[in-house]
Amino acid sequence: MAREGAPVVHSVDTDIFYHRYFGRCMQCGFCADSCCQHGVDVSVVERDRILARAAEIAPLVATLPAHWFETAVEKDEDFPGGAATRTTVVDGRCVFLRRDARGCVLHSLALESNADYHELKPMVSSLFPVTFGGGELLCSEELVDATLICAGEGQTAYEMARGELEYYFGPELVAELDQLSART
Ligand code: SF4
Secondary structure: OOOOOOOOOOOHHHHHHEEOOOOOOOOOOOOHHHHHHHEEEEEEEEEEEHHHHHHHHHHHOOHHHHEOOOOOOEEEEOOOOHHEEHHHHHOEEOOOOOOOOOOOOHHHHHOOOOOOOHOOOOOOHOOOEEEEEOOOEEEEEHHOOOOOOOOOOOEEHHHHHHHHHHHOOHHHHHHHHHHHHOOO
Protein backbone atom coordinates (compact mmCIF):
# COMPACT_ATOMS: atom_id res chain seq x y z
CA MET A 1 0.00 0.00 0.00
CA ALA A 2 1.30 3.45 -0.89
CA ARG A 3 1.97 5.93 1.91
CA GLU A 4 -1.30 7.83 1.53
CA GLY A 5 -3.39 4.65 1.46
CA ALA A 6 -3.52 4.15 -2.31
CA PRO A 7 -2.75 2.60 -4.66
CA VAL A 8 -2.63 -0.89 -3.20
CA VAL A 9 -0.38 -2.97 -5.44
CA HIS A 10 -0.91 -6.71 -5.83
CA SER A 11 1.10 -7.47 -8.96
CA VAL A 12 3.73 -6.10 -11.29
CA ASP A 13 4.03 -6.21 -15.05
CA THR A 14 7.60 -7.34 -15.70
CA ASP A 15 7.71 -4.94 -18.67
CA ILE A 16 9.00 -2.36 -16.17
CA PHE A 17 12.27 -4.34 -16.05
CA TYR A 18 12.71 -4.39 -19.82
CA HIS A 19 11.52 -1.16 -21.38
CA ARG A 20 14.26 1.43 -21.65
CA TYR A 21 14.41 5.17 -22.21
CA PHE A 22 16.74 8.09 -21.70
CA GLY A 23 16.14 8.38 -17.98
CA ARG A 24 18.50 11.30 -17.25
CA CYS A 25 15.80 13.75 -18.27
CA MET A 26 17.48 17.00 -17.30
CA GLN A 27 20.57 16.04 -19.34
CA CYS A 28 18.44 15.78 -22.47
CA GLY A 29 18.71 18.61 -24.96
CA PHE A 30 16.06 17.76 -27.52
CA CYS A 31 12.77 16.65 -25.96
CA ALA A 32 11.56 20.01 -24.54
CA ASP A 33 9.84 18.10 -21.72
CA SER A 34 7.51 16.47 -24.22
CA CYS A 35 6.43 13.84 -21.67
CA CYS A 36 4.54 16.67 -19.93
CA GLN A 37 2.54 17.64 -23.01
CA HIS A 38 -0.60 15.75 -22.00
CA GLY A 39 -0.83 16.86 -18.35
CA VAL A 40 -1.18 14.24 -15.63
CA ASP A 41 -3.70 12.46 -13.44
CA VAL A 42 -3.82 13.77 -9.87
CA SER A 43 -5.68 12.51 -6.84
CA VAL A 44 -8.16 14.89 -5.28
CA VAL A 45 -5.83 14.93 -2.26
CA GLU A 46 -2.92 16.16 -4.40
CA ARG A 47 -5.15 18.68 -6.18
CA ASP A 48 -6.25 20.16 -2.88
CA ARG A 49 -2.67 20.26 -1.56
CA ILE A 50 -1.59 22.22 -4.63
CA LEU A 51 -4.56 24.59 -4.42
CA ALA A 52 -3.83 25.23 -0.74
CA ARG A 53 -0.55 26.78 -1.92
CA ALA A 54 -2.02 28.64 -4.87
CA ALA A 55 -0.68 32.00 -3.72
CA GLU A 56 2.92 30.75 -4.04
CA ILE A 57 2.37 28.83 -7.25
CA ALA A 58 0.17 31.26 -9.18
CA PRO A 59 2.93 33.77 -10.10
CA LEU A 60 4.76 30.91 -11.86
CA VAL A 61 1.78 29.61 -13.83
CA ALA A 62 0.11 31.15 -16.86
CA THR A 63 -3.51 30.68 -15.79
CA LEU A 64 -5.58 31.27 -12.67
CA PRO A 65 -5.93 28.47 -10.08
CA ALA A 66 -9.53 27.86 -11.15
CA HIS A 67 -8.14 26.60 -14.48
CA TRP A 68 -5.34 24.36 -13.19
CA PHE A 69 -7.42 21.17 -13.04
CA GLU A 70 -10.12 19.55 -15.11
CA THR A 71 -13.47 20.01 -13.39
CA ALA A 72 -14.46 16.38 -13.92
CA VAL A 73 -13.56 14.14 -10.99
CA GLU A 74 -13.76 10.36 -11.37
CA LYS A 75 -13.94 7.80 -8.60
CA ASP A 76 -10.77 5.71 -8.67
CA GLU A 77 -9.65 3.55 -5.78
CA ASP A 78 -6.08 3.59 -7.11
CA PHE A 79 -5.76 7.21 -5.96
CA PRO A 80 -5.55 8.64 -2.45
CA GLY A 81 -8.97 10.02 -1.54
CA GLY A 82 -10.61 7.50 -3.89
CA ALA A 83 -10.97 9.95 -6.77
CA ALA A 84 -8.84 11.68 -9.38
CA THR A 85 -8.88 14.51 -11.86
CA ARG A 86 -6.24 15.82 -14.26
CA THR A 87 -4.06 18.87 -14.71
CA THR A 88 -5.13 21.03 -17.61
CA VAL A 89 -3.16 21.48 -20.82
CA VAL A 90 -2.34 25.03 -21.92
CA ASP A 91 -0.70 25.69 -25.28
CA GLY A 92 0.00 21.98 -25.69
CA ARG A 93 1.73 21.50 -22.33
CA CYS A 94 0.76 20.73 -18.75
CA VAL A 95 -0.29 23.93 -17.01
CA PHE A 96 2.49 23.32 -14.45
CA LEU A 97 5.31 23.00 -16.97
CA ARG A 98 7.66 25.96 -16.65
CA ARG A 99 7.51 28.45 -19.50
CA ASP A 100 10.81 30.16 -18.61
CA ALA A 101 13.03 27.07 -18.27
CA ARG A 102 13.01 23.29 -18.26
CA GLY A 103 11.03 21.28 -15.77
CA CYS A 104 8.01 21.36 -13.52
CA VAL A 105 6.90 24.40 -11.53
CA LEU A 106 5.79 22.22 -8.63
CA HIS A 107 9.13 20.41 -8.48
CA SER A 108 11.29 23.51 -8.84
CA LEU A 109 9.28 25.49 -6.28
CA ALA A 110 9.92 22.79 -3.71
CA LEU A 111 13.64 22.65 -4.50
CA GLU A 112 13.98 26.43 -4.22
CA SER A 113 12.53 26.34 -0.70
CA ASN A 114 14.55 23.26 0.34
CA ALA A 115 11.32 21.30 0.67
CA ASP A 116 10.58 17.76 -0.43
CA TYR A 117 9.17 17.92 -3.97
CA HIS A 118 6.79 15.06 -3.16
CA GLU A 119 4.73 17.54 -1.15
CA LEU A 120 3.49 19.15 -4.37
CA LYS A 121 4.47 17.06 -7.38
CA PRO A 122 1.84 14.49 -8.40
CA MET A 123 2.66 10.85 -7.67
CA VAL A 124 2.01 9.86 -11.28
CA SER A 125 4.58 12.41 -12.44
CA SER A 126 7.18 11.27 -9.91
CA LEU A 127 6.78 7.58 -10.77
CA PHE A 128 6.75 8.08 -14.56
CA PRO A 129 7.37 6.01 -16.66
CA VAL A 130 6.25 3.42 -14.14
CA THR A 131 2.57 3.81 -13.39
CA PHE A 132 -0.25 1.90 -11.70
CA GLY A 133 -3.77 0.76 -12.37
CA GLY A 134 -6.12 -1.93 -11.09
CA GLY A 135 -3.68 -2.86 -8.35
CA GLU A 136 -0.79 -3.44 -10.76
CA LEU A 137 2.48 -1.63 -11.32
CA LEU A 138 3.13 -1.30 -15.03
CA CYS A 139 4.87 0.70 -17.72
CA SER A 140 3.30 3.90 -18.96
CA GLU A 141 1.59 3.33 -22.29
CA GLU A 142 3.83 5.74 -24.19
CA LEU A 143 6.94 3.81 -23.18
CA VAL A 144 5.41 0.50 -24.27
CA ASP A 145 4.20 1.80 -27.63
CA ALA A 146 7.39 3.87 -28.04
CA THR A 147 5.57 7.15 -28.61
CA LEU A 148 7.68 8.51 -25.73
CA ILE A 149 10.28 10.50 -27.63
CA CYS A 150 13.23 9.02 -25.71
CA ALA A 151 12.01 5.41 -25.59
CA GLY A 152 14.39 2.68 -26.73
CA GLU A 153 17.80 2.94 -25.11
CA GLY A 154 19.08 3.91 -21.69
CA GLN A 155 17.87 2.96 -18.25
CA THR A 156 14.93 0.67 -17.60
CA ALA A 157 11.69 2.12 -16.26
CA TYR A 158 12.31 0.28 -12.99
CA GLU A 159 15.87 1.53 -12.59
CA MET A 160 14.74 5.13 -12.88
CA ALA A 161 11.59 4.76 -10.78
CA ARG A 162 13.17 2.61 -8.06
CA GLY A 163 13.79 5.50 -5.66
CA GLU A 164 10.29 6.85 -6.14
CA LEU A 165 8.77 3.41 -5.62
CA GLU A 166 10.70 3.18 -2.37
CA TYR A 167 9.42 6.61 -1.32
CA TYR A 168 5.78 5.81 -2.02
CA PHE A 169 5.62 2.09 -1.19
CA GLY A 170 8.55 1.49 1.16
CA PRO A 171 11.70 -0.65 1.10
CA GLU A 172 9.90 -4.01 1.37
CA LEU A 173 8.24 -3.63 -2.01
CA VAL A 174 11.47 -2.48 -3.62
CA ALA A 175 13.33 -5.47 -2.14
CA GLU A 176 10.75 -7.77 -3.73
CA LEU A 177 11.03 -5.93 -7.04
CA ASP A 178 14.83 -6.14 -6.92
CA GLN A 179 14.57 -9.92 -6.58
CA LEU A 180 12.09 -10.10 -9.42
CA SER A 181 14.28 -7.89 -11.57
CA ALA A 182 17.32 -10.09 -10.95
CA ARG A 183 15.38 -13.13 -12.20
CA THR A 184 14.19 -11.49 -15.41
S1 SF4 B 1 2.77 18.22 -12.93
FE1 SF4 B 1 4.86 18.80 -13.50
S2 SF4 B 1 5.93 16.85 -13.98
FE2 SF4 B 1 3.71 16.44 -13.95
S3 SF4 B 1 3.05 16.63 -16.13
FE3 SF4 B 1 2.75 18.65 -15.13
S4 SF4 B 1 4.67 19.78 -15.50
FE4 SF4 B 1 5.08 17.62 -15.92
